[in-house]
Amino acid sequence: MDHRRIGRQTVRLQDPPSVVSYANIGGKMERNGPLADTFDELDDDPFFGKKTWEQGESAMQSRAVRRALNKGGLKGDDLDYIFAGDLLNQCIGSSFGLREFGIPFWGIYGACSTMGEGLALAAMLIDAGFARHAAAVTSSHFCTAERQYRMPVPYGSQRTPTAQWTATAAGCCILGSRGDGPYVTHATCGRMVDLGITDPNNMGAAMAPAACDTLSALFRETRTRPSDYDLIVTGDLGQLGHDVVVDLMDRNGFDMTRNYTDCGLLLFDREKQDMHAGGSGAGCSASVLSGHLLRGMQEGKWERIVFAPTGALLSPTSSFQGESIPSICHAVVLSRTKQEV
Amino acid sequence: MDHRRIGRQTVRLQDPPSVVSYANIGGKMERNGPLADTFDELDDDPFFGKKTWEQGESAMQSRAVRRALNKGGLKGDDLDYIFAGDLLNQCIGSSFGLREFGIPFWGIYGACSTMGEGLALAAMLIDAGFARHAAAVTSSHFCTAERQYRMPVPYGSQRTPTAQWTATAAGCCILGSRGDGPYVTHATCGRMVDLGITDPNNMGAAMAPAACDTLSALFRETRTRPSDYDLIVTGDLGQLGHDVVVDLMDRNGFDMTRNYTDCGLLLFDREKQDMHAGGSGAGCSASVLSGHLLRGMQEGKWERIVFAPTGALLSPTSSFQGESIPSICHAVVLSRTKQEV
Numbered sequence: 001m002d003h004r005r006i007g008r009q010t011v012r013l014q015d016p017p018s019v020v021s022y023a024n025i026g027g028k029m030e031r032n033g034p035l036a037d038t039f040d041e042l043d044d045d046p047f048f049g050k051k052t053w054e055q056g057e058s059a060m061q062s063r064a065v066r067r068a069l070n071k072g073g074l075k076g077d078d079l080d081y082i083f084a085g086d087l088l089n090q091c092i093g094s095s096f097g098l099r100e101f102g103i104p105f106w107g108i109y110g111a112c113s114t115m116g117e118g119l120a121l122a123a124m125l126i127d128a129g130f131a132r133h134a135a136a137v138t139s140s141h142f143c144t145a146e147r148q149y150r151m152p153v154p155y156g157s158q159r160t161p162t163a164q165w166t167a168t169a170a171g172c173c174i175l176g177s178r179g180d181g182p183y184v185t186h187a188t189c190g191r192m193v194d195l196g197i198t199d200p201n202n203m204g205a206a207m208a209p210a211a212c213d214t215l216s217a218l219f220r221e222t223r224t225r226p227s228d229y230d231l232i233v234t235g236d237l238g239q240l241g242h243d244v245v246v247d248l249m250d251r252n253g254f255d256m257t258r259n260y261t262d263c264g265l266l267l268f269d270r271e272k273q274d275m276h277a278g279g280s281g282a283g284c285s286a287s288v289l290s291g292h293l294l295r296g297m298q299e300g301k302w303e304r305i306v307f308a309p310t311g312a313l314l315s316p317t318s319s320f321q322g323e324s325i326p327s328i329c330h331a332v333v334l335s336r337t338k339q340e341v
Numbered sequence: 342m343d344h345r346r347i348g349r350q351t352v353r354l355q356d357p358p359s360v361v362s363y364a365n366i367g368g369k370m371e372r373n374g375p376l377a378d379t380f381d382e383l384d385d386d387p388f389f390g391k392k393t394w395e396q397g398e399s400a401m402q403s404r405a406v407r408r409a410l411n412k413g414g415l416k417g418d419d420l421d422y423i424f425a426g427d428l429l430n431q432c433i434g435s436s437f438g439l440r441e442f443g444i445p446f447w448g449i450y451g452a453c454s455t456m457g458e459g460l461a462l463a464a465m466l467i468d469a470g471f472a473r474h475a476a477a478v479t480s481s482h483f484c485t486a487e488r489q490y491r492m493p494v495p496y497g498s499q500r501t502p503t504a505q506w507t508a509t510a511a512g513c514c515i516l517g518s519r520g521d522g523p524y525v526t527h528a529t530c531g532r533m534v535d536l537g538i539t540d541p542n543n544m545g546a547a548m549a550p551a552a553c554d555t556l557s558a559l560f561r562e563t564r565t566r567p568s569d570y571d572l573i574v575t576g577d578l579g580q581l582g583h584d585v586v587v588d589l590m591d592r593n594g595f596d597m598t599r600n601y602t603d604c605g606l607l608l609f610d611r612e613k614q615d616m617h618a619g620g621s622g623a624g625c626s627a628s629v630l631s632g633h634l635l636r637g638m639q640e641g642k643w644e645r646i647v648f649a650p651t652g653a654l655l656s657p658t659s660s661f662q663g664e665s666i667p668s669i670c671h672a673v674v675l676s677r678t679k680q681e682v
Contacts (some may be wrong), residue, residue: 095654104530107450128469189445313436
C-alpha cells in the first residue's frame with residue numbers, strides 16, 4: 001500500500017524524475033558574490049523594472065519560470081503543475097508572479113525550505129503518473145523581507161553578528177518523467193523541530209536542529225552515510241547554523257566535516273561583502289541549486305548530492321507574542337544516475 | 342507516463358483513498374448557526390484557553406487533529422504526512438498548532454482553498470503508495486483575520502453588504518489507503534484567475550471566476566454534468582459569489598441551479614446572524630466538510646459530491662499597492678463508492 005515509502009520520513013522514487021531545465025535570477029549583491037557566473041540573469045535594479053519591491057520579487061519569479069521554460073524548450077502549457085511559495089505575507093511573490101501563466105498551481109509554504117518541498121512534491125507526482133512535467137519555484141528579496149520581518153530598510157538599523165543577509169534571488173527547477181538527469185531519487189519530508197530559540201536574528205541556530213532531524217532520518221532510512229554523497233548542502237543556515245549542524249550530527253554518529261556546506265555560505269563572500277553569518281532567504285537555496293549546484297552536477301563535479309533547505313516557521317506576530325521558532329527541513333537526493341549506490 | 346491524468350487539470354485516483362476520520366471545531370457564532378449539531382466541539386471562548394487569538398487559532402488546529410485521530414483510532418505516528426496551512430501571515434496557525442505532533446509536515450498555502458489543496462495532494466500521495474494515511478487540516482479565526490486583513494476588532498468598523506464573516510473554525514480530514522468511504526475519486530487543480538476585482542470587501546465576486554474555471558474543467562475532463570452529482574459545494578463565496586457562479590456557469594453551458602450551494606451559506610443563518618453575504622475563511626469550508634458534508638454522505642444523504650473551496654491570493658500589501666485579486670479553486674470529487682458513475 002505504501003510501497004514507495006522506505007521509512008518514517010523518506011520515500012524512494014520508483015522511476016526517478018529528471019531535472020529537465022532550471023534558471024535563476026539575482027540582484028546586485030549576487031552579482032558581487034562568488035557565484036555571479038552561475039546566474040542566468042543579474043539585475044542591479046531592486047525593483048526589477050516594477051514600481052514596488054514586492055512587485056519586483058514577483059517579476060523575479062516570473063522571469064525565472066520563463067527562462068527555465070525557454071532553456072528547456074518548453075511552453076507554459078507543457079507544465080502540468082507548478083509548486084511555488086515565498087516569504088511574503090500570503091505568498092504574494094508567487095501569486096502575482098505566476099498568475100499570468102495559467103498553469104495548475106499548488107501554493108506551498110515552507111519558508112526557506114520551500115524549494116525542497118516543491119521539488120519533493122513535484123518529483124512524487126511525476127513518479128506516480130499524475131504529471132509529466134512539474135516545476136518548483138521560489139524567491140526572496142532583501143528589501144521586502146527586511147521591511148516585513150524586521151525594520152524599514154531606510155532606517156538602517158545595526159545588524160547582529162548572527163544575522164544573515166536575505167538573498168535577492170529566485171530559482172526555478174523543472175522536473176520531468178524523461179530526461180538525462182540529474183535525477184531526484186529520494187525525498188525526505190521534514191518534521192517541525194523547535195528547541196526553544198526565540199531570537200529572530202539567529203535563524204541559523206533555530207533551524208540547525210531541523211536540518212539534523214531530516215538529515216539523520218535520510219541517512220538512517222536510506223542506509224547511507226554522509227560519505228556516500230559528494231556534497232551535502234543545507235539551505236541558509238549560515239556559518240553559525242552550519243557549525244551547529246556539524247556538531248549535532250557528530251553526536252548522532254554522522255561525520256559532516258568533509259563534504260558539507262550551506263547555500264548561505266556559497267552565495268556571498270562573507271568577509272568582503274560584510275554578510276555577517278551568511279546569506280538567507282528562500283531565494284538563496286533556490287538560486288544556488290538552480291545554477292551552481294545543478295550546473296556542477298551536469299559538468300561532472302558531483303555525482304550525488306543531498307539538497308536540504310531549512311525554513312523557520314515564525315512570523316513577526318509570533319515573535320512579538322513571545323513564541324519560539326519552529327523550524328523544518330525538507331531534503332531531496334539528486335543523482336547523475338537513476339541507480340542506487 | 343502520466344496515466345493518472347485525464348485532462349489539463351484533473352487526475353483520477355487509481356485506487357481512490359478513503360476518508361478514515363474527520364473532526365471539526367467551532368466558536369460562538371458557529372454554535373448559534375444552523376450546523377451547530379455537526380460540530381465535534383464548540384467553544385465560546387475566542388482564545389480557546391490561550392493568551393492570544395493567534396494562539397487560539399493554533400489550538401483549534403491542534404484539537405481538530407487530535408479529535409480526528411481519536412475518532413479514527415489512530416495515533417500521530419500513524420499519519421505519514423499532514424498537509425496544513427491557514428490565512429495568517431507565514432501560516433502560524435498551522436506551524437504552532439501542529440509542531441508538537443512530530444508528523445512529517447507539508448505546509449501549503451491556498452488561502453480559503455487550502456482544504457481542497459490538502460485533500461487533493463493527500464489523496465494523490467496515498468494513491469501512489471507514498472503514504473498509507475495522510476491528513477489535511479486548516480483553520481480561520483474571525484479576530485485574527487480581522488486584525489490582520491482589515492481593521493482592529495475593537496474599532497467596530499461598519500461592514501459593507503458584500504462583506505462576509507470569517508468563520509472561527511477548524512476542520513481536519515484523514516485519508517487512508519483502506520476504508521469504507523467516502524472515497525476521493527478525482528482531483529482538479531486550480532489555475533489562478535484574476536478578472537480585475539480590487540475590492541477586498543467583495544471576495545465573492547473576486548473568487549467566483551476561479552470556481553467557474555475549476556468546475557468547468559472538472560465537468561469537461563471527467564465528461565460529467567452538474568446533474569451527475571448530488572451536491573456541488575464551493576468554499577466561501579457567499580450569496581453574491583454563489584450567484585455569480587450560477588450565472589457564469591450557465592454561459593459555459595452548465596446548469597448549476599438545482600444542486601449547488603456554498604459552505605458560506607450553510608454555516609451561518611445570514612438573516613438572523615447578520616452575516617451580510619455569508620461565512621468565509623479557510624475554516625469555513627474545512628469545518629463544513631469535516632462535519633455536515635461527510636456526515637451527510639455517511640448517512641446516505643448524498644452519494645457523490647464535488648467539494649470546491651476557493652481562495653483569494655491577495656495580501657493587505659498587494660491591495661495597498663493597487664493590485665487586483667488573483668483567486669484559485671481546487672476541487673475534489675467525493676463518492677460513497679469507488680466505481681465511476
